[in-house]
Amino acid sequence: MASTLVVLKFHTPEGASKGMEIAIGLQKQHLxxxxxxxxVSWPEGKKKPKTIHGQGACGGAWYGAFWGMLFGCIFFVPFLGAAFGAAMGALSGAFADYGIGNDFLEKVRGQVTEGTSALFLxxxxxxxxxxVEAFKEAPEFEVISTNLSHEDEAKLKDAFAH
Structure with a gap:
């Protein structure tokens, strides 16, 4: 089975940490x-977000590079200028296997802003x-993006709608 990338946006800087606790609990239950x-947590008054990789999940060096490149493309390119942006744009092709294109990058960049957080699973x-049942206990959030089929993504968004 292929991997699925799910991005959940929380309406507070702490929300994604709570969501991660739920996800880790589900993993321990083999669910x-x-x-x-x-x-990604972006407290009020900060110019850029803080990123935390692999809290309690598997992970490894490859994933560290994956998250670093992804978050660089999403959050830091706008601050680093056009030349660096062009180089990162060339690297963004590496994300194609995960269904991550420019639309995804722009969607996350536009929604994960100061005062919010996001959990990338x-x-x-x-x-x-x-x-779905376990995440109903999470702080208010919304599904930003997945690389599921359109039908499965719609089901997921419906299930998580508050």
Whole structure:
């Protein structure tokens, strides 16, 4: 089964950490297979977000590079200028296997802003109904993006709609 990248946006800088706790609990119950995870937290008054990779999830050096490149493309390119942006744009082709294109980058960049946070989960298998039920206990959030089929993504967004 292919990996799925799910991005959940929380309406507070601390929300994604709470979401990560839920995800780790689900993994311990063998209801969610987390290949890797990362959190982006952007407190009020800060010029750029803080990124945290692999809290309690598997992960490894490859994923560290993956998250670093991804977050560089999303959050730091606008601050680093056009020449660096062109170089990062060339690297963004590496994300194609995960369904990550320019639309994804722009969507996350536009929604994860000061005062919010996001949980990025790279998942294998999941017991969907149990995962959805557990995440109903999470602070208010929305599904920003996945690389699921349109039908499955719509089901997921419907399930998580508050």
């Amino acid at each position: 969610l297979e987390i290949e890797d995870a990362a959190i 790279l998942n294998g298998q999941a017991t969907t109904d149990r995962v």
